[in-house]
Amino acid sequence: MTTASRFIARMLKNSTPSIGRHSLKLLPRVSSIYGTRFNSTSQPDPDRETGILKTYQVTKADARPVVSEHHEISFDDKKVLIPWEEGKTSYYQHLWLRDHCQCPACRHPETKQRLVNTFDIPRNIKPAGVEGSEAGLKLTWKDGHESVFPWDWLHLHSYAPRLERYLSPQFHLWGSEIENNPPEVNYEEVMASNDGVALWVAKIYKYGFCYVSGVPVTPQATKSLIERIAFIRETHYGGFWDFTADLEKKDMAYTNLALGVHTDTTYFTDPAGLQMFHLLEHSDGSGGQSILVDGFRAAKILREEDPQAYKTLSNVRIPAHASGNPDSSIQPFAPFPVLNHHPSNGELVQIRWNNDDRATMDRWDDLEDVEKFYDAARAWNDILRRQGTEYWEQLRPGRALIFDNWRVLHGRSAFSGKRRLCGGYVNMDDYKSRLRTLCSTRERLLKSL
Ligand SMILES: C[N+](C)(C)CCCC[C@H](N)C(=O)O
Ligand SMILES: O=C(O)CCC(=O)C(=O)O
Secondary structure (H helix, E strand, O other): OOOOHHHHHHHHHHHOOOHHHHHOOOOOOHHHHHHHHOOOOOOOHHHHHHHHHHHHHHHHEOOOOOOOOOOEEEEOOOEEEEEEEEOOOEEEEHHHHOOOOOOOOOOOOOOHHHHHHHOOOOOOOOEEEEEEEEEEEEEOOOOEEEEOOOOOHHHHOOOOOOOEEEEEOOOOOOOHHHHOOOOOOEEEHHHHHHHHHHHHHHHHHHHHHHEEEEEOHHHHHHHHHHHHOOOOOEEEOOOOEEEOOOOOOOOOOHHOEEEEEEEEOOOOOOOEEEEEEEEEEEOOOOOOOOOEEEHHHHHHHHHOOOHHHHHHHOOEEEEOOOOOOOOEEEEOOEEEEEEEEEEOOOOEEEEOOOOOEEOOOOOOOOOOOHHHHHHHHHHHHHHHHOOOEEEEEEOOOOEEEEEEEOOEEEEOOOOOOEEEEEEEEEHHHHHHHHHHHHHHHHHHHHHOO
């Protein structure tokens, strides 16, 4: 231990309270935030009571961010070492600490953007002084600048080692049984408060879809409803759409043909995140039933039943296009696999499946993949079409459906007569931003950045 750390140790012992006895006020648990947020008078909703918003908690520390009272904070030419009560010791390079200074001169107090010029920081920067206090770890740099890092911030952002465990999402995977008790919220509640929106988006996150009951049967009310989550995404179909089988846009959605289960906009680099359908009218005809499939459950079944097929659909890239309209041919910057996973935690995060929009597959990394792909796609399709997988529901005026287009596949049966549907897309990032800000507190969210 350098002499400096003996100096620090002495300071720590003199600082009151001593760092070891420093116990941070526990951040309120999400459930308690959730609990206080959803004091609703409506009928008991299991999701309200069980703290559904906890499902969105992304990481969790195994221990409280308390600095050890048995070991001392030390530092050398390169880094500061902090021993935690839980028995682990984190180190933070001086360059990293200076670059992450949270003071208003280094991080814009309003925009939360970095102000400090990373590249003006000397590569071998070292602090002139290091001390622990109630407020956290305080570094005094040779130019006189002071950085204070709260202990819970340091614990949360510890990278060597990581102290925050990644929590797999607590999705409720469903099959056809979901028809008995599909997730639903009430229009009035959603329109009345952010608490209503929070429950809505938390259900969309947990189940992959959610109905909204009591929606006035007008395009205007439907548009306002979508905008309670975020602004509507403009595409070559327009923004908010109100459509029927007139081929106004050259896509089979604008016909009365049956559509097999698919995810929309596989031809965009960034497929639409949410999609809402609200049936406004269906007269002088029949059919037009909607089908939903939980793609994450179907993928889990495929992985269990046919790991090779799962691997093939996770690797073979599918070219896609939307070229029916004479003035456009939309294609992603690169073909993507059907099953797309998070690059660091490996979770399945996005399904891209629309066999009708698949373009010519003329580029294969491995020619053996040609038949492997068709076998895997057949296995996938067999699971999607299984009775226990399919959830058929007749959309009704006044009951809008919204779903996660990266998880839930949708389709419809053929129909006759005049059928008018309205709705819109929301970007995935805008939906997740709304979910994140409603599921946590601003303070927790900013601390996590
Ligand atoms: C915009 N509106 C919902 C009316 C039609 C969307 C068509 C989507 C297209 N079949 C696809 O799979 O991406
Ligand atoms: O008409 C419907 O019910 C759904 C149409 C559809 O699948 C789509 O627009 O992607």
